[in-house]
Amino acid sequence: xxAVLAGGVGxxxxxxxxxRLPKASDVTVxxxxxxDTVMHGLHISPDIDTVTYTLAEAxxxxxxxxxxxxxxxxxxxxxxxxxxxxxxxxxxxxxFNLGDRDLATHLYRTxxxxxxxxxxxxxDEIARAWDLPVRIIPMTNDRVRTMVTRADGATPRExxxxxxxxxxxxxxxxxxxxxxxADAAMPLGLDALEPADAILIAPSNPLVSIAPLRSLAxxxxxxxxxRDHVVAVSPIVAGSALKGPADRLMRxxxxxxxxxxxxxxxxxxxxxxxxxxxxxxxxxxxxSEGIRCIVTNTIMSTPEITTALARTCxxxxx
Amino acid sequence: xxAVLAGGVGxxxxxxxxxRLPKASDVTVxxxxxxDTVMHGLHISPDIDTVTYTLAEAxxxxxxxxxxxxxxxxxxxxxxxxxxxxxxxxxxxxxFNLGDRDLATHLYRTxxxxxxxxxxxxxDEIARAWDLPVRIIPMTNDRVRTMVTRADGATPRExxxxxxxxxxxxxxxxxxxxxxxADAAMPLGLDALEPADAILIAPSNPLVSIAPLRSLAxxxxxxxxxRDHVVAVSPIVAGSALKGPADRLMRxxxxxxxxxxxxxxxxxxxxxxxxxxxxxxxxxxxxSEGIRCIVTNTIMSTPEITTALARTCxxxxx
Numbered sequence: 303x304x305a306v307l308a309g310g311v312g313x314x315x316x317x318x319x320x321x322r323l324p325k326a327s328d329v330t331v332x333x334x335x336x337x338d339t340v341m342h343g344l345h346i347s348p349d350i351d352t353v354t355y356t357l358a359e360a361x362x363x364x365x366x367x368x369x370x371x372x373x374x375x376x377x378x379x380x381x382x383x384x385x386x387x388x389x390x391x392x393x394x395x396x397x398f399n400l401g402d403r404d405l406a407t408h409l410y411r412t413x414x415x416x417x418x419x420x421x422x423x424x425x426d427e428i429a430r431a432w433d434l435p436v437r438i439i440p441m442t443n444d445r446v447r448t449m450v451t452r453a454d455g456a457t458p459r460e461x462x463x464x465x466x467x468x469x470x471x472x473x474x475x476x477x478x479x480x481x482x483x484a485d486a487a488m489p490l491g492l493d494a495l496e497p498a499d500a501i502l503i504a505p506s507n508p509l510v511s512i513a514p515l516r517s518l519a520x521x522x523x524x525x526x527x528x529r530d531h532v533v534a535v536s537p538i539v540a541g542s543a544l545k546g547p548a549d550r551l552m553r554x555x556x557x558x559x560x561x562x563x564x565x566x567x568x569x570x571x572x573x574x575x576x577x578x579x580x581x582x583x584x585x586x587x588x589x590s591e592g593i594r595c596i597v598t599n600t601i602m603s604t605p606e607i608t609t610a611l612a613r614t615c616x617x618x619x620x
Numbered sequence: 621x622x623a624v625l626a627g628g629v630g631x632x633x634x635x636x637x638x639x640r641l642p643k644a645s646d647v648t649v650x651x652x653x654x655x656d657t658v659m660h661g662l663h664i665s666p667d668i669d670t671v672t673y674t675l676a677e678a679x680x681x682x683x684x685x686x687x688x689x690x691x692x693x694x695x696x697x698x699x700x701x702x703x704x705x706x707x708x709x710x711x712x713x714x715x716f717n718l719g720d721r722d723l724a725t726h727l728y729r730t731x732x733x734x735x736x737x738x739x740x741x742x743x744d745e746i747a748r749a750w751d752l753p754v755r756i757i758p759m760t761n762d763r764v765r766t767m768v769t770r771a772d773g774a775t776p777r778e779x780x781x782x783x784x785x786x787x788x789x790x791x792x793x794x795x796x797x798x799x800x801x802a803d804a805a806m807p808l809g810l811d812a813l814e815p816a817d818a819i820l821i822a823p824s825n826p827l828v829s830i831a832p833l834r835s836l837a838x839x840x841x842x843x844x845x846x847r848d849h850v851v852a853v854s855p856i857v858a859g860s861a862l863k864g865p866a867d868r869l870m871r872x873x874x875x876x877x878x879x880x881x882x883x884x885x886x887x888x889x890x891x892x893x894x895x896x897x898x899x900x901x902x903x904x905x906x907x908s909e910g911i912r913c914i915v916t917n918t919i920m921s922t923p924e925i926t927t928a929l930a931r932t933c934x935x936x937x938x
Contacts, residue, residue, distance in 0.1 A: 342727035379724035393731035406697035409660035413711035
């Protein structure tokens with residue numbers, strides 16, 4: 303039994319390697335929902351969709367999100383309403399691009415939630431519709447929203463994550479991050495983490511993809527207790543994030559933007575950190591943070607490398 | 621000043637003639653919303669959209685509803701979820717077909733309603749986005765739903781209008797119709813009906829498109845009082861509806877499916893009924909119902925015929 307803590311694109315690519323392993327017959331993926339948002343009345347779960355579409359081999363390989371062979375006619379026509387949107391309204395906005403085929407997923411999810419289904423129910427239904435070989439569960443059925451406080455004096459100072467990530471292209475300085483609703487949210491997946499032979503922390507952003515999961519009641523405690531079975535993959539390689547703002551956010555929020563900074567964040571909950579060969583010189587510094595360091599190729603450029611990375615992770619802790 | 625009471629396709633075609641008249645500089649269209657529905661969490665106003673898209677010359681001319689040059693990728697992909705829809709769920713249904721471009725309108729409307737805008741606000745914004753030369757207002761901002769009771773013993777006996785009209789292709793016998801919520805709904809457009817030089821009842825279904833408007837508090841009384849300025853166009857020609865189930869519904873609900881039956885329904889509120897030349901022989905029977913009968917070509921097959929029909933109506937009562 304394998305459990306994976308996952309964000310979006312990096313986690314999804316890593317999972318492709320996990321599911322190719324012969325021993326990976328029982329994989330549970332617990333996915334961040336702090337990035338979830340409601341746009342145009344539709345409930346959108348970006349990380350769940352990225353993981354689902356990727357494992358279904360339906361993801362657009364260039365963008366890394368959304369579906370391949372996508373059309374954009376709904377969004378193009380939504381632009382017609384731009385001229386009539388009243389001041390202060392957030393309707394009709396097109397900065398969060400939704401493809402036509404992708405919309406079907408949000409329509410289905412929204413309708414199911416409206417009739418009382420839980421996000422876990424719908425996530426499972428969607429995963430089954432795509433014939434996924436793993437169990438995908440949202441980190442919680444409750445509303446948790448990652449909120450970002452800007453450091454550049456713009457108002458409003460605090461904005462929802464997607465506004466920071468997509469609308470502002472994560473190109474503004476950040477002062478702090480909090481997970482609104484996390485205090486009251488009931489975590490899901492503890493029953494998968496508890497008996498797991500290996501708990502893998504995917505190469506996702508530690509501060510905005512993995513931190514929301516860790517912020518839920520009992521999760522960090524459970525990981526600390528099962529630390530011997532927990533291994534993380536560094537999303538930082540040679541001081542940079544392969545994708546997204548992890549390096550910049552780490553710097554801005556007082557963490558060293560390196561595998562050593564990642565080691566410090568994960569040492570309390572993971573017994574091993576997998577870093578890329580480019581960072582081999584930092585292995586000793588990583589281990590001095592109290593976490594075992596495994597050096598391998600973490601750049602998931604081929605299926606073989608990705609599968610080998612997943613195997614290395616699992617063998618490190620099980 | 622001209623006011624028009626409108627349903628969907630027939631009314632929309634008629635309105636194209638009205639707006640081409642030189643004197644039609646101040647036209648208000650009050651549109652049935654009893655057909656409105658929520659699908660996949662989206663608020664859909666079929667009659668308003670048909671009128672809007674038609675006047676914008678953006679309607680699909682073959683179907684008579686939805687946008688021209690449409691794609692259907694969202695609905696096609698929604699079909700993927702058919703296999704996982706739980707029993708009793710109404711999510712993921714594809715019988716109400718929504719084009720990708722058309723979805724933009726529903727996304728915009730849904731988002732605006734969610735932030736507290738009225739249906740009248742949104743309808744006006746959408747009309748402005750399409751540069752319409754008329755004022756379009758929903759018959760009410762409140763929730764009114766046309767409910768159809770089946771006469772064939774199937775359960776549930778009472779179903780929402782779109783389920784009857786689209787899903788069952790209006791091919792089941794009907795026992796009765798009611799307008800849920802009409803008692804409590806506040807009508808809109810009385811301020812346009814009161815001073816209008818001419819009030820035109822479009823060639824729409826009297827029982828499911830015009831009746832919902834008439835069911836709202838004060839509307840029928842106002843029309844009775846202003847009867848001299850009210851003219852209706854019969855949607856029944858030679859005993860048949862040009863489109864939709866008007867003839868069948870009239871028969872099933874105890875009305876003669878002919879211009880005479882239409883005359884009986886409208887005589888209390890309209891001083892003139894415009895019927896097609898094919899029904900010329902029934903003009904005397906119409907007038908014996910206490911309503912003036914005007915015979916002309918009502919088959920709106922060309923712009924010229926449509927414009928002439930609109931002119932005939934206005935001249936009849938103003």
